Amino acid sequence: AQKVTQAQTEISVVEKEDVTLDCVYETRDTTYYLFWYKQPPSGELVFLIRRNSFDEQNEISGRYSWNFQKSTSSFNFTITASQVVDSAVYFCALSVYGNNRLAFGKGNQVVVIP
């Protein structure tokens, strides 16, 4: 079974500060995929990034970056120079090869204060 833990519930930052969201996952599969989704107040989940278990290279995409460490089963996500529009709930999710179901964490509520 797959499990995703997002320990932080609500995080408040002042605009332009960086915010890092922690995600810890559990799976017995050796091939798996990690995702981050954003759920703004409108409610519609929006895909942000996907990473596979064979690629631990950390990347930056615009104001988003992620830190994937298999040794600690963590897939942390950072928003740089936060903006008010970043206020949303962010979900980390896990899926394994051959099975498309997503296992989501409980989410992190991010509040960006202007």
Added chain:
Amino acid sequence: DTGVSQDPRHKITKRGQNVTFRCDPISEHNRLYWYRQTLGQGPEFLTYFQNEAQLEKSRLLSDRFSAERPKGSFSTLEIQRTEQGDSAMYLCASSFTSRIPNEQFFGPGTRLTVL
């Protein structure tokens, strides 16, 4: 609009009534998923279809729940004899078929309130 659409957006019903929700996926997508999200929680997988075939059902999907995708296009999710515990947001998503999990595109959801 070419995204995933769901109807209705909101549904209020009395306990014991039956309700049906509809999901229209992105037209090129073979796979369609249903999730349920309660307040303060992440979405939980219910079931998914590849074309018209229902390939997997979660243990969360009790006998009162049934989902169909008759022509491999839109899908319906029916809940019979609703209970207050069924109150949640029901999310539909679609994706291309692949052994590698692709990104799933989500609809706006149907919020169900059972009184």
